[in-house]
Amino acid sequence: xxxxxxxxxxxxxxxxxxxxxxxxxxxxxxxxxxxxxxxxxxxxxxxxxxxxxxxxxxxxxxxxxxxxxxxxxxxxxxxxxxxxxxxxxxxxxxxxxxxxxxxxxxxxxxxxxxxxxxxxxxxxxxxxxxxxxxxxxxxxxxxxxxxxxxxxxxxxxxxxxxxxxxxxxxxxxxxxxxxxxxxxxxxxxxxxxxxxxxxxxxxxxxxxxxxxxxxxxxxxxxxxxxxxxxxxxxxxxxxxxxxxxxxxxxxxxxxxxxxxxxxxxxxxxxxxxxxxxxxxxxxxxxxxxxxxxxxxxxxxxxxxxxxxxxxxxxxxxxxxxxxxxxxxxxxxxxxxxxxxxxxxxxxxxxxxxxxxxxxxxxxxxxxxxxxxxxxxxxxxxxxxxxxxxxxxxxxxxxxxxxxxxxxxxxxxxxxxxxxxxxxxxxxxxxxxxxxxxxxxxxxxxxxxxxxxxxxxxxxxxxxxxxxxxxxxxxxxxxxxxxxxxxxxxxxxxxxxxxxxxxxxxxxxxxxxxxxxxxxxxxxxxxxxxxxxxxxxxxxxxxxxxxxxxxxxxxxxxxxxxxxxxxxxxxxxxxxxxxxx
Numbered sequence: 001x002x003x004x005x006x007x008x009x010x011x012x013x014x015x016x017x018x019x020x021x022x023x024x025x026x027x028x029x030x031x032x033x034x035x036x037x038x039x040x041x042x043x044x045x046x047x048x049x050x051x052x053x054x055x056x057x058x059x060x061x062x063x064x065x066x067x068x069x070x071x072x073x074x075x076x077x078x079x080x081x082x083x084x085x086x087x088x089x090x091x092x093x094x095x096x097x098x099x100x101x102x103x104x105x106x107x108x109x110x111x112x113x114x115x116x117x118x119x120x121x122x123x124x125x126x127x128x129x130x131x132x133x134x135x136x137x138x139x140x141x142x143x144x145x146x147x148x149x150x151x152x153x154x155x156x157x158x159x160x161x162x163x164x165x166x167x168x169x170x171x172x173x174x175x176x177x178x179x180x181x182x183x184x185x186x187x188x189x190x191x192x193x194x195x196x197x198x199x200x201x202x203x204x205x206x207x208x209x210x211x212x213x214x215x216x217x218x219x220x221x222x223x224x225x226x227x228x229x230x231x232x233x234x235x236x237x238x239x240x241x242x243x244x245x246x247x248x249x250x251x252x253x254x255x256x257x258x259x260x261x262x263x264x265x266x267x268x269x270x271x272x273x274x275x276x277x278x279x280x281x282x283x284x285x286x287x288x289x290x291x292x293x294x295x296x297x298x299x300x301x302x303x304x305x306x307x308x309x310x311x312x313x314x315x316x317x318x319x320x321x322x323x324x325x326x327x328x329x330x331x332x333x334x335x336x337x338x339x340x341x342x343x344x345x346x347x348x349x350x351x352x353x354x355x356x357x358x359x360x361x362x363x364x365x366x367x368x369x370x371x372x373x374x375x376x377x378x379x380x381x382x383x384x385x386x387x388x389x390x391x392x393x394x395x396x397x398x399x400x401x402x403x404x405x406x407x408x409x410x411x412x413x414x415x416x417x418x419x420x421x422x423x424x425x426x427x428x429x430x431x432x433x434x435x436x437x438x439x440x441x442x443x444x445x446x447x448x449x450x451x452x453x454x455x456x457x458x459x460x461x462x463x464x465x466x467x468x469x470x471x472x473x474x475x476x477x478x479x480x481x482x483x484x485x486x487x488x489x490x491x492x493x494x495x496x497x498x499x500x501x502x503x504x505x506x507x508x509x510x511x512x513x514x515x516x517x518x519x520x521x522x523x524x525x526x527x528x529x530x531x532x533x534x535x536x537x538x539x540x541x542x543x544x545x546x547x548x549x550x551x552x553x554x555x556x557x558x559x560x561x562x563x564x565x566x567x568x569x570x571x572x573x574x575x576x577x578x579x580x
Contacts, residue, residue: 024294025338032297033564036284038575041277044270071263078260079111085253086115094137096123100144102254105231106247106261107240110312117148124150135160135171139182146189147232149531154196157183167203177211177219180204181226188230191527192520218246233522233551235308240265241573266578271313273575276303279323288331291369295334301563302326304571308549309443309542318446321381325397325442328374329404329435335370336408342416349409353402374401381446393445396457400438407432415492423498430495431463431471434478436546440467443542451536459535466528466540469521470547476514476521477554522547 086103089096100116103109109116124145132138138156145152160183162168171180184204190197208223215223231239244262249255283299306323336345344364348371351359357375360368378394378401385391411433414421421429431437441460444452460467479494493501499510525547529540552570553560559567 024341026294027334027338029294029296029334029561030564031289032299033568034300034571036280038273038276038300039280039284041273042281044274044277072267075260075263075267078256078263081256082260083112083115085256086112086119089119094134097137097140097144099253101140102247102257104144104147105239105243106257107236107244108261108264111264120145120148120150124152127152130156133159134179135176136179136182139179139186143182143186143189143231146186146526146530149529149533149537151530154190154194157196157200167199172207172211174211174214177208177215177223180208181223184208184226185231188232188522189526190523191530192523218248221246229551229555233548235545235548235552237265237307237311237574238552238570241579244579262579268311268313269575269578271316272303272307272311275316275320276300276575279303279320282324283327286369286373291366292331292334294339295331296561298330298560298563299323299327300571300575301560301567302330304567304574305549305553305560307574308552309545310447315447317381317384317448318443321377321446322439322443324377324380325401325439328370328377329401329438331370332374332405333408333435335367336405336412340364340367340412342412345409345412349405352405355398355402384446388448390452392454393452393457396461397438397442397445399461400441403432404435404438411492420493420501421498423495423502426493426495426498427472427475430475431468434471434474436471436474436543437461437463437467440470440543440546443546444539447538449538451538456535456539464528464534466525466543469524469528470543470550473518473521473547474550474554476518477550478558480511480514481554481556481558 082103086096086099089099096119100109100119103112103116123141127141127145127150130138130141132141138160142152142154142156160167160171181204183200187197187201187204190201205227208227212220212223212227225242240261244258244265247254247258247261249258279299288295288299289297303319303323303326305326306319309322310319332348335348340348344367347363348367351363351367351371352374355375357372360371363371378398382391382394385393407429410429413419437460441457444457444460463471476495479496495514496507496510499505499514500507503510505513525544529537529544533540553567555566557565559565559570
């Protein structure tokens with residue numbers, strides 16, 4: 001579909017804009033931190049897969065970029081050695097648990113999915129036979145199994161309590177910090193009603209915090225980071241980068257693991273740089289800073305978000321589509337939040353409902369570009385999928401986009417009409433306007449997997465509990481970190497203001513209670529990921545990973561909007577600096 005060629009005049013960034021006697025708001029967002037930085041990577045050869053060699057009845061696949069490097073050959077050789085080590089390790093041994101944990105923390109578990117799955121299945125079947133009194137091992141086994149959806153009992157921790165039903169104080173000493181930390185990490189896999197894990201979290205958090213000042217690095221940093229963000233809530237690539245950088249190998253196996261993890265991280269980073277380079281070329285062609293000077297220019301941050309959903313090479317097409325949707329949705333969000341008049345916003349909403357390029361001339365000029373960009377992104381992915389007979393998937397994402405724009409309009413109309421919603425009324429609409437139903441559905445569209453079926457997409461469109469929990473969490477985290485900035489301009493009250501007014505709470509009490517709702521939403525997500533799950537785990541993982549990304553983007557501050565802070569460091573770690 002052809003774009004629109006008439007350029008808009010660049011608008012001055014003042015706090016109020018007056019165009020044709022219409023007063024328009026401005027949030028004065030800072031410009032892109034990255035500009036064209038990643039554009040040069042688009043000139044690298046495309047990483048198209050080729051079949052290279054057959055050895056021992058195993059076909060090895062390499063990319064064009066990998067074939068040119070010795071690193072890729074060494075990468076494959078190390079992978080085979082580590083695979084054999086993982087298979088050969090005794091299923092019941094603590095050594096296997098340690099090995100799986102290291103593989104996961106180093107960010108390479110996706111390379112050994114079948115081997116890890118087989119190992120954990122054996123460990124699960126023998127779970128009730130273990131008579132282990134090592135708190136570290138008991139906690140690690142519990143966490144590794146729960147992470148993979150095995151519904152193992154938390155009663156294994158009863159043996160670490162005293163006759164009064166409290167966790168033994170003898171567990172608290174500087175020689176037992178790793179065991180305490182392991183129990184702390186396990187407690188974050190809890191679901192509703194698991195009182196022993198609630199007690200474990202309180203017990204370990206309190207004592208780890210009190211012991212922290214007396215610790216030395218690297219243990220002090222490890223505990224401090226865990227208290228801020230437990231493993232279960234971390235993005236795999238970011239955690240891997242940090243873990244690789246601080247990992248101290250103990251023996252030959254660890255040395256091989258570390259070498260493989262570094263090679264894997266760097267090879268994958270090159271692919272991501274190439275993808276982002278091509279997205280930068282696409283974004284530059286849209287000329288967003290000039291056509292939408294009121295909006296956030298956040299391409300790289302959107303790609304970072306998409307990487308949080310899936311980083312594996314095989315999901316390139318899906319990642320490209322969702323990255324573009326992140327970007328375009330961000331512009332639409334700013335049009336509704338800041339710039340458009342109510343009449344214009346209604347016209348745009350109606351145009352999206354019709355989804356027809358012929359209505360473009362009915363839109364205000366600045367909206368035409370955005371509308372065409374939206375239709376083009378969907379048309380592009382639909383063309384990619386038509387030969388595979390999967391183009392029907394696109395309509396599910398299209399329907400969710402229509403719902404999202406409708407929710408944006410309803411929120412703006414509330415503000416225009418002076419409507420003061422109740423907290424429950426606000427959350428019901430905000431679970432749509434947070435964008436996660438649309439993004440979660442869209443994340444499945446480009447996945448080249450047989451398990452993405454019509455039944456899966458029908459289920460996703462019904463707003464299942466796991467998606468509702470993630471959506472509510474996204475809105476509450478966004479509101480508790482960004483509400484003060486948003487209230488500096490014309491904006492509907494956030495969850496914080498609405499809750500304070502409705503329940504007569506202070507700001508501090510409100511934030512505390514809303515974050516408790518976030519905690520409960522995590523329990524819902526954990527519960528929905530326990531076997532037997534309604535659909536394969538890779539489906540649920542997309543929602544889980546979207547949720548994990550939230551905790552980086554809205555940690556203390558809206559790092560998407562204010563991306564010149566911690567977000568810049570995250571992106572530098574994942575997409576700029578290779579691991580040496």
